[in-house]
Amino acid sequence: MLSIVEVDYGTPKATSKTTVELQIDGKTVRVPQGTSVMRAAAQAGINIPKLCASEMLDAFGSCRLCLVEIEGRKGYPASCTTPVSAGMTVSTQTPRLADLRRGVMELYISDHPLDCLTCPANGHCELQDMAGVVGLREVRYGYDGANHVYAKTPAGETNPLFVAKDESNPYFTFDPSKCIACSRCVRACDEVQGTFALTIQGRGFESKVAASQDNRFLDSECVSCGACVQACPTATLSENTLIEKGQAEHSVVTTCAYCGVGCSFRAEMKGEEVMRMVPNKDGQANHGHSCVKGRFAIGYASHPDRITTPMIRAKISDPWxxxxxxxxxxxxxxxxxxxxxxxxxxxxxxxxxxxxxxxxxxxxxxxxxxxxxxxxxxxxxxxxxSPTGYGLKSTLGESAGTQDFDSIEQTDVVLVIGANPTDAHPVFGSQMKQRLRAGARLIVIDPRRIDLVRTPHIQADYHLKLKPGTNVAVLDTLAHVIVTEGLVDEAFVSARCEPEAFAKWRAFVAQDKYSPEAMEAETGVPAAAVRGAARLYATGGNGAIYYGLGVTEHAQGSTAVMGIANLAMATGNIGREGVGVNPMRGQNxxxxxxxxxxxxxxxxxxxxxxxxxxxxxxxxxxxxxxxxxxxxxxxxxxxxxxxxxxxxxxxxxxxxxxxxxxxxxxxxxxxxxxxxxxxxxxxxxxxxxxxxxxxxxxxxxxxxxxxxxxxxxxxxxxxxxxxxxxxxxxxxxxxxxxxxxxxxxxxxxxxxxxxxxxxxTFHGMSFDKIDQLGSVQWPCNEEHPNGTPVMHVDEFVRGKGRFMLTEYVPTSEKVNAEHPLILTTGRILSQYNVGAQTRRTANVMWHDEDRLEIHPHDAEERGIAEHDWVGIRSRSGDTVLRAMISERMQPGVVYTTFHFPGSGANVITTENSDWATNCPEYKVTAVQVTRVTQPSDWQKRFHAFSDQQQALLDQAQSADTLGQA
Amino acid sequence: MNIERLITMANDIATYFTVEPDHATAVEGVRDHLTKFWDPAMRRQLKAHLDHGGEGLNPLAREGVEKLVLPPASGS
Incomplete structure (x- = not known):
């Protein structure tokens, strides 16, 4: 179901600067070329009936409700799939169209339950609206024949076409009996989210929506982003809150409090209670999309664990x-x-x-x-x-990413290093996937095979599967290839960068020791792949770098950020749309x-x-x-x-x-x-x-x-x-x-x-300005009154760009006989950071404990099977998690998340930190992993301490309750 | 503070600047980094450590710390 306040124009907005003039129902309408007749009409205030069309999706033309008549053309073309042309004369309401539409609706309703008054979508159902619009007054076909509506046939036998509700997902319900097979959910999963979890199974009257191989939603590939729920015109896919509590009565635009994508949402409210969060179609960061966290995982805000009174105590062993x-x-x-x-x-x-x-x-x-x-x-x-702040300030002059998200629409080569956008920044991850499917090339630099490396219709051109801790070495080898193979954008560098610093850097990275061949043993990345990736980034058109904590959380985090900025400057990939250096920020x-x-x-x-x-x-x-x-x-x-x-x-x-x-x-x-x-x-x-x-x-x-x-x-x-x-x-x-x-x-x-x-950089910023423009990208001041989507356009913030030397210094955290594996850490889609919010929601159904991912070879050597308890020991401490055997890992590297406090992921990580900023080296810890049968000593102490603290809290709360009584 | 930790941190900074071909620039780099990002108490402690022999500091770190100009101790 759409937001209660948004108007859906039926097909995506056309971006052409050329406009076309046409007549619709006698009105003169001017719209950009490429606009559909449906959208042109809607923009002129003329609503053509529709069911399978939504402006979030490409036109599909299946419902046959939006038929129109166009002078000089035969038949009744669908207005959603028909682009406008100059001089076109369109009629959207004629007696013939009325008959056709009523006929179509009659067929739809003949296979749809008539329980409108008790239906969750009541009052905001597009099918109901269209039945009203076309004036449907009778359904001549009856319900005795084949249908998807009733579990039993009139003879009392099981109806083979009927499928019961799927309530496996904690946040929404799938009720196939209400489905009109418009495909909006399937297309939303493809075109908006890009997961391809849904499909139309079967043909003709047997067509039905299925998740993966006809699985329950929870067991399918569905990532619970909710795009399908939002797209559904009926109550087939409905939020459970809507089913339980009914329609919202007002809607307020706000911003998600999860990751750094910063999605704009409409909080749809009933009084002071949130009924549903609907991503804002006009949101400039997310364009109407969201992930499972932002849309659904807000229950923490009203969780009983919330403390709502101030408390004090003298010692931590005292009751509050x-x-x-x-x-x-x-x-x-x-x-x-x-x-x-x-x-x-x-x-x-x-x-x-x-x-x-x-x-x-x-x-x-x-x-x-x-x-x-x-x-x-x-x-x-x-x-x-913090290394982003230091590294980008030193090289470019400002501690911030250089682009807006939409810049990726102009990108030809996407380079992702130490980031996992489909898990950690899912809404931008979806946008990136769509761009890659539209033809952009992809380089991934990551020790793990993240989902992006190979996902439906995407295959990275290069996956540089480096050893953890060798980011700077790999960046230097890429720079070496660019410099020694003559791939530097000399015109850009001489116009925009400090010549002395560049000369010094050029000589530095040209050294033989930074050739991909010389570094291969250190980084674990085949030299040919480095050369190929460097050539692709430098010469493949607009190259954009996206990086995350896999770059910053290292002993050389700041050096790596500077290495990234150096690459962008050397290839001229900065200062316009489609390029740039983009740090993927973790928290909102x-x-x-x-x-x-x-x-x-x-x-x-x-x-x-x-x-x-x-x-x-x-x-x-x-x-x-x-x-x-x-x-x-x-x-x-x-x-x-x-x-x-x-x-x-x-x-x-x-x-x-x-x-x-x-x-x-x-x-x-x-x-x-x-x-x-x-x-x-x-x-x-x-x-x-x-x-x-x-x-x-x-x-x-x-x-x-x-x-x-x-x-x-x-x-x-x-x-x-x-x-x-x-x-x-x-x-x-x-x-x-x-x-x-x-x-x-x-x-x-x-x-x-x-x-x-x-x-x-904020001189022009105010709540009024933001309200007026929707959102504003700083710098916003006298020079840039409406904000700045792309930075460093004509010159860098610091004037000339400055190349910085990036010597590779191996971390002191080395594997040895005692600690032969490298542990690296990260996050997953359903949980957020320390989990304080997401652990208090149904998102735990996807991830209820942190696991240790380990390569089959390392597991076999240690006699570890899937789900076994394993002890992970570093020089800092030890903890126990259950094992997950995974070929995403490379041998010698293990991985875990840190969403649950009892996991003790940070009991293992060390005090090592980035030289410039003291950002911890989370991503590299030498460990040993062994099969064990009980929790670690730390975990036992942790649980005892937590229980004690919970008891001290409970005492305070019961005392408070007594006091009030 | 734990002097070992301060020594490690100063050495890490110096290690970054070791690659700088101009030695004076490298020393200045270490000194400026410490001045810009370290609390004066930490700088003071490290300088005192150098005055007592500076054990554990690598050569460039020593030179950088040597050049530190310390603010007067605050009224605290």
Missing amino acids: KVVSWDEAFSHVASEFKRLQATHGKQAVGGITSSRCTNEETYLVQKLVRAGFGNNNVDTCARVCH NVQGSCDMGSFPHEFPGYRHVSDVATRTLFEKDWGVPLLGEPGLRIPNMFEAALDGSFRGLYVEGEDIAQSDPDTQHVTAALSAMECIVVQDLFLNETAKYAHVFLPGSSFLEKDGTFTNAERRVSRVRKVMAPKAGYADWEITQKLAQAMGYPMHYSHASEIMDEIARLTP
């Missing part, structure tokens, strides 16, 4: 005490002041959230810099994309949290704290002196906590105890602090070490903005009151006031106005 907000704020303020008075100004700090809004992130860093009087503020980008607002000055060395807009002009600007605006020296990064905070100089931490919406590497080191540091304040929806792993809990609000409960991977700033809109009383920015504001630093914003838009006032 429920307190009023004022008590909580004054407690934190007095504790932080006490710690600063005793141990110095630097003894406290804060961590901003990449899941909170820009406005909230901005306020936390402002509280730290202006309220705490130090620069001890950091964000989770420290452990994901990673880009935003970095933009908002979350790093200890930078003010908002990536300006160093030592820059006097910038600092003076902020000092004047904020009314306090500010420090010109960088503060502590997250891992520095841990070290400082262990030496006793760092005692208090305010964590907004992050779970460092689960997400950060070397868990035992992290928990030791947390245990050493005196006042940890966690602001979150749930008692997450970090909160189990906290002394103060401030209940936060979900994205549905507040106003603000998120910035996605393409620098797109989109509105988050409040659709319900905050469950604990305050939006997160209000909590930070009250905390600042309690600390004695004045903040008096009455709406999130006022915070954005301040950001815009103080940040040159």
